[in-house]
Every structure is written in structure tokens, then in C-alpha cells.
Amino acid sequence: MTTQALSHRARSRRRLAVTIRAPGLARLMTFAPLCLLGMIGWSALLELSPSATPWAMTASATAAGAALLAVGERSAVAVRRGAVGVVALVLIVAALLSCGVPPELLGPRRWGDLATGLADGLRAVPGIASPYRGDDLWVRSTVLLGGALLAGLATLQAFWPPRPGARRRSPVPAAMSLTMLYAIAVVEVPPERPFLSGAIFAVLLCAFLFADRVPAAQAGPAAACVVVATLLAAAVAPVIDVGRPWLDVARISEDVANTGTIGYSWDHEYGPLDWPREGRELLRVKAQASAYWKTQALDAFDGHAWQRAGDVAPFEPDGETDTGHPQWFQQIEVRVQGLRTKQFVTAGQALDVTGDRRRAVRVAGGTFVPERGILRRGVRYRASVYTPNPTDGELGRAGTDYPSNARLWLKVGIPDSQGRPRAGRPALRPAVSFAPFGSGQADTVTTGAGGLPGHDAPSAITGSGMERTYALARRLLARSDEPYEYVKAVLARVQRGATYTEKPALTQNPLDRFLFDSRRGYCQQFSGAMAVLLRMGGVPARVAVGFTPGLLDRRTGEYVVRDYDAHSWVEAYFPRLGWVTFDPTPAAAPPRDQSADVALARGARRGARGSPGDRLGDARSGGGAATATGSLLPAAGGALAAALAALGFVLARRHRRRVREDCAPELVELERALRICRRPVAVAVTLRDLEAPLGGTEGARGYLRAVASQRYGATGAAPTKAQRKALRHELARGLGRLGRVRAWWAVPPRLSRR
Numbered sequence: 001m002t003t004q005a006l007s008h009r010a011r012s013r014r015r016l017a018v019t020i021r022a023p024g025l026a027r028l029m030t031f032a033p034l035c036l037l038g039m040i041g042w043s044a045l046l047e048l049s050p051s052a053t054p055w056a057m058t059a060s061a062t063a064a065g066a067a068l069l070a071v072g073e074r075s076a077v078a079v080r081r082g083a084v085g086v087v088a089l090v091l092i093v094a095a096l097l098s099c100g101v102p103p104e105l106l107g108p109r110r111w112g113d114l115a116t117g118l119a120d121g122l123r124a125v126p127g128i129a130s131p132y133r134g135d136d137l138w139v140r141s142t143v144l145l146g147g148a149l150l151a152g153l154a155t156l157q158a159f160w161p162p163r164p165g166a167r168r169r170s171p172v173p174a175a176m177s178l179t180m181l182y183a184i185a186v187v188e189v190p191p192e193r194p195f196l197s198g199a200i201f202a203v204l205l206c207a208f209l210f211a212d213r214v215p216a217a218q219a220g221p222a223a224a225c226v227v228v229a230t231l232l233a234a235a236v237a238p239v240i241d242v243g244r245p246w247l248d249v250a251r252i253s254e255d256v257a258n259t260g261t262i263g264y265s266w267d268h269e270y271g272p273l274d275w276p277r278e279g280r281e282l283l284r285v286k287a288q289a290s291a292y293w294k295t296q297a298l299d300a301f302d303g304h305a306w307q308r309a310g311d312v313a314p315f316e317p318d319g320e321t322d323t324g325h326p327q328w329f330q331q332i333e334v335r336v337q338g339l340r341t342k343q344f345v346t347a348g349q350a351l352d353v354t355g356d357r358r359r360a361v362r363v364a365g366g367t368f369v370p371e372r373g374i375l376r377r378g379v380r381y382r383a384s385v386y387t388p389n390p391t392d393g394e395l396g397r398a399g400t401d402y403p404s405n406a407r408l409w410l411k412v413g414i415p416d417s418q419g420r421p422r423a424g425r426p427a428l429r430p431a432v433s434f435a436p437f438g439s440g441q442a443d444t445v446t447t448g449a450g451g452l453p454g455h456d457a458p459s460a461i462t463g464s465g466m467e468r469t470y471a472l473a474r475r476l477l478a479r480s481d482e483p484y485e486y487v488k489a490v491l492a493r494v495q496r497g498a499t500y501t502e503k504p505a506l507t508q509n510p511l512d513r514f515l516f517d518s519r520r521g522y523c524q525q526f527s528g529a530m531a532v533l534l535r536m537g538g539v540p541a542r543v544a545v546g547f548t549p550g551l552l553d554r555r556t557g558e559y560v561v562r563d564y565d566a567h568s569w570v571e572a573y574f575p576r577l578g579w580v581t582f583d584p585t586p587a588a589a590p591p592r593d594q595s596a597d598v599a600l601a602r603g604a605r606r607g608a609r610g611s612p613g614d615r616l617g618d619a620r621s622g623g624g625a626a627t628a629t630g631s632l633l634p635a636a637g638g639a640l641a642a643a644l645a646a647l648g649f650v651l652a653r654r655h656r657r658r659v660r661e662d663c664a665p666e667l668v669e670l671e672r673a674l675r676i677c678r679r680p681v682a683v684a685v686t687l688r689d690l691e692a693p694l695g696g697t698e699g700a701r702g703y704l705r706a707v708a709s710q711r712y713g714a715t716g717a718a719p720t721k722a723q724r725k726a727l728r729h730e731l732a733r734g735l736g737r738l739g740r741v742r743a744w745w746a747v748p749p750r751l752s753r754r
Helices: 003-043 052-071 077-098 108-127 137-159 172-188 194-210 216-240 249-257 392-396 457-461 467-478 483-495 510-518 523-536 598-607 633-643 645-657 665-676 698-713 721-732 739-746
Strands: 281-286 293-298 329-336 349-354 360-363 367-370 380-386 411-413 431-433 444-447 541-547 551-553 558-562 566-574 578-582
Touching: 003 052, 003 137, 003 172, 003 194, 052 077, 052 137, 077 137, 108 137, 108 665, 137 172, 172 194, 194 216, 293 367, 349 360, 349 367, 392 483, 411 523, 431 457, 444 457, 457 467, 467 483, 467 510, 467 523, 483 523, 483 566, 510 523, 523 541, 523 566, 665 721, 665 739, 698 721, 721 739
Parallel strands: none
Antiparallel strands: 281 329, 281 558, 293 541, 329 380, 349 380, 360 367, 411 431, 431 444, 541 566, 551 558, 566 578
16 A cells, blocks of 8 residues: 555544544533633622632533543543543532632541531522622532532533444533523523623524534524524513513512412410421611510410410500610611511511501501511511610619509410310400509409409419419519519529420420429420519510521621521510510520520620620621522522532441541540531530430430440440431421431431441
8 A cells, every 4th residue: 555545544534533523622612601601690699709710610611521522432431431420520629619618628527517518508598689798608609509510510411422323412401501500690680781691692502502513614604693683682672671570480489499488477386396497598687786586576375375466455555765775776677588477577666667668557565567468578678676775783773663554464364274265255264464563452353344253363363274373473472572583583483494395295284384394395485484474473574576686797787587596585574664575495495596595685784795696606697689589599509409419428428437436436426416417515515414405205315325325334235226216306306308318417327337
């Protein structure tokens, strides 16, 4: 064979190689700008997004695509699979780093912390608004990571090496992922020039879909057609861009995914707690000082439970205000995020509500409601509130000069012997109206028809379900010389020996059983029992419901309130001061420490500066603009969750192998499980101390005892599978939909030992 023939054959092979690689190169060159445009749009979901993230992720995705193209279809199956695996791993690492995850968390020993942080961020995503203005590392990283993983998924879809002899993979799946990357971002945060941005996206999308399919001779006419169609669309778009959407995707996705709003029924029931506890953001409140954010006051106790019964008319004065303390008056600004409510959320005693298009109507208990409709996401308003924060000395000097209408908050219904409300209409049921503290007046027994001759409070209560509670109030009252002393005695008695649980037994006489028998309950039991005892001792009291202060976002100056901040507390009346907040619920009660617990507040007043909000610590919560819907971010969260599924499996297996050798492995596991399930404990807490919050079942108590036996007796058997399951159930309590997954990860069915 001649040299000329060999040269001709070599040139033919080169031309063949070029024709094989050219389509892949064209796809790569059109993929990069389309991915960059999507990542730039996605980064706008953060108010202050790192400018390097879109470029870093695009560069990583382009390099990964080039690596997959270099593998080629003629490589061995093992080589192609190995290349895809390596590229996928590199893309995940690049996504984590480009989205702000600290590099030290990528080491195998820190994978647990990494996954816990990402899970926290993922839980918070459905409740945040866009653009996110907060500085929570994990929320910011999780939002960016959703877009980065979509870009990585599109890379694998576009450049996955085909099987030998098979056709090139269609660009449509990758185009769909890139379209989702772009569309979610622009729906959440519209760009400044939406028509220009849309036109650029349309051109780049067409180029990506057809660049590797259109012959070179037809490239010019095809490009001209795309440009002309895009210009025509840009000219028509302003005409059809009406004020209301043709199809309200945000509302539909909100209704279907149930990520829009949460509503509450505030009347006390005392059964197992079923409030949503998913970390969803409900409110953002800007205030000079922190407070408990109140929705309404429960003004009536029917002998069984506290409820909003309207016993106090709206025109009745709510209470006095002390103008000698101007710092107790403030105006708060409230932004409704994920809450659906029939009441304006205010604080203390609301004096006025303005800013909403619906007129605010005053109701009893220092609260307001809209004249019509309910408040949903996006509502903004201002409220002038009075939130007294007196010292112990001021409370002690308040005296007993109660207003003439004080008996409105001193009425207690008389139940039957089993603690059930008596039959008949509520207004006609017997009740005791106790005399104000130190007034020297007599208690009166009333029904809707007036007094009952021949009956006094002791004889009317004897034989009822409130007999023990009344006797306790008499004993505490006999040892108190002034109202504040009695309030402190009641607070101490309610808390003494009581433990917090979100699954108390449902009984016919819940508050009496809580005070004298079970001593187990959550905020409703604690606040309800304290308010009843205060009324029986002549101190006007009511139960307030709403939310604890939340966490302060120091960057925006707003308190971020989430669904696990829902709470119930007590308001007691003091002459010249007005209604003062007391919180008898234990400070360490899950799901969050009660940051404005009254004991801490009193200590702060004696020698501290500032308000309870100063003790909230650095904020880890997010922020957002009022115009955002936050409705499509769950789609991004879903993509992130799917992409992390395989990583979660690896982490779970890795976690089971991480056991220290210097102590009992179950003890190490328990310590880690408490941290993963957001139940950190103090250094001095013992295994016996943990039986109160975690020993809700015999199996969970058995687990703790088995660990103690192994740790200190060195002879006990390891916890059984049933005990591990019981502990897992207790840890998952109150953690929302992901609670079971988190608890399973923390305490898997079996403990692997090294």
C-alpha cells in the first residue's frame, strides 16, 4: 500500500473523529452560558449572594461535561461507569463548596454535622420569603445548593456517555432541568429587565437544543429564525403581561403543597400536642424590645378548660398603663409570613393597630381583629403596644387598689365532681366570683340568674372537681401578705416537681390531675393551672396565647417567629401597672427554651440591662421581602432532597461506624442522638435526669437504664431493639415530618461496633 493511500486513510479517520466530537463540543459550548444564566438568576434568591457562586458552579459543571465527553462511547463499561461516579462526586463537592459550606465539614468525621446543618436549612426553606435577607449559614447554603444540584443534574443528563452504537442522548432532559433552574428563580425574584432576560434565555435554550443537530450550512438561517421569533415575542409580551396571572401558579402550588400558611385554634384542650412543629417561619416582628407576641386572651374558665368566651365585653377597659415608664410603650412592625390568623398578632396590651387596608376592631383582652377576612402571607401592619416590665420592687409596691371591674377576671366555673363542665348554657352554669386580694369583700356564687342564696364559695366548691385546687389556693393565700408574694408562691407551686411533656394523658379533670397527680404537661397545663390559682386567690388573671419572642435577626433587627414558638402563658393584673406577663412553663421545655421565662426576666431586672431579647443569642433565622410568595422554593427543596438521598444513605452507614472506644458505645450514641434531634443537654445532666424528658414510655426508660448499667456497672446487657425503637419514638416527638428520619438516623435499629 502506498504512502499516499495511508495518508488519505489517516485523514479520513481524523475527519471521522472530528465529526464524532463536534456535536459534543457544540453542546458543551451552548450548555455553559445557559447554566450560567440560570445560576445567576438562582443566586438572586439571596439578598446578598456571593458573586462567585454562579461562576464557580458553571465552571465546575462545564469541566465535568468536558470530562464525560472525553470518556467517549467506545470506552469500556467499567470506565464509563467509574467516570460518571467520579464526576458526580466532584459535582457534589463543588456544589457544597461554591454554596458556602465550610470546607472542614467535608471530612468524613464531620459528615454528621454537615448533614444535620443541611437538614436544618431544608426544614426552614418552605417558610422563608424571597429574596432571603437573613444571615443563617445553613439556610443560605441550602437555598444555593438547590440550584447547584439542579445544574449538576443537568450536566449528567446532557453528557452521560451513551452505550456503544447508541445514539447521542437527547438534550431535552437537561434542557428541562436548566429551565427549572431559571424559571423557579425568576418567578420568586423577577429580574429588573424581565423581557430582556427572557429573550436571552430563549436564544440560549434554542442554541442548546439544536446546535449539535443543525448542519453547518443551515446554522445561519436557523439562528436568524430564532432571533426573529424572540424579538416578536419580546414585542408581544408587554401586551399580554396583565396585572393578574392567567394561571396563578404560586397560589396553586401553595394550596397543593400546603406550604403557604398555618392556622391555630387557641382554646385549651390539654390533650397531646398536635401543633405543627416543622421550623416554618410564621412572622417577622421589628420591635425596640422583645416580648411575647399575643394573638388573643382566653378570658373564661368553665371549670374544665380555658377558652375565649367573650365574658369580657370589648368596650370594657382592658387595664391601666403606667405613663411614668415610657420605655414600656413601643410601636412594633409585623410582617405575616406563613401564618393564617383571625387576629392581629401584637404584644401585651395593644393600644392601636394601623397599616392594614382592613379596619382593625378592638376586642377584649388587649387584642384586635380585622373587620373582615383573615390575615395571610404578605400582610404588614403596625401596632402600638404597652408591654410593662416592672422590677420585683415595683410589683411588690403595686398594692391592692384594683379597678371596679376586676371581678371580670376573677371568675371560675364550678365543674361537677368529675371535673366536667355542668350541663346547660355556659352563661347559666354556676361559677364563683372571687373577691379581689385584700379587698375584704366576700366571694360570690353566681349563675346566669344571679346569686344562689345560702351558698358560699367553700360549700359550692366542695364535692366538685376543683375542691383540691381551691384548698391549695387557700393555703398559699394564708402565707402571702401582698399580691406579688402570692403570685410567686403560685408560680413556685405550679413548677415544683412538674415535668414537661407534649403527650400528657387526656383526663376529665386535666388541671386538677396536673397539679396533684401526674405533674406532667406542656404550656397549656402550666399556664392554665397558674391562672386558676391566681383567680382563686383574688389576683385578676387570664391566659394569653400566641408566640414566644423567637430569635433576633441582628442584621435586620427583626424577631423571626417560627411554628415551634407557639405558646401559652399567664397575664396577671397589678394596680397602676396593668397586665404583667408570667410564664410558668419550664425554661428547658422543648422544642425551644422559653427565652423570656419569667424567672430569667426577674433576674435580669434585678441586675441586668436590656430586655429578655438580649438573651436570645445570635440569630440563625432567615428574612425576606414582603412581596415574595415563597411558594416555589419547596420545589427546589424537593430537588435538593432527592439529590441528597444517596448521600444520606452513605452518611447513615458512616454514622453507625462512628463509635468512640473510650466509653460505652451506646452512651456515645445517646449523646450524639440528643444533639442531632435538637435536644442538647447541659454538662451536669445525668442519665437519671434524662428519664423525665425522654422516659415517656417504659421502653425508653429501659434504654436509659441499660446504658447506665453498661456505663457504670460494666455488666449490663445492651439496649434491646424494642428499647431502641421506643427511644427513637421519643426523640422524634415534636420534630415534624422529618422527625422520624432524623431520629432513625440518630438511633438506627442496630448499633454497629468497631
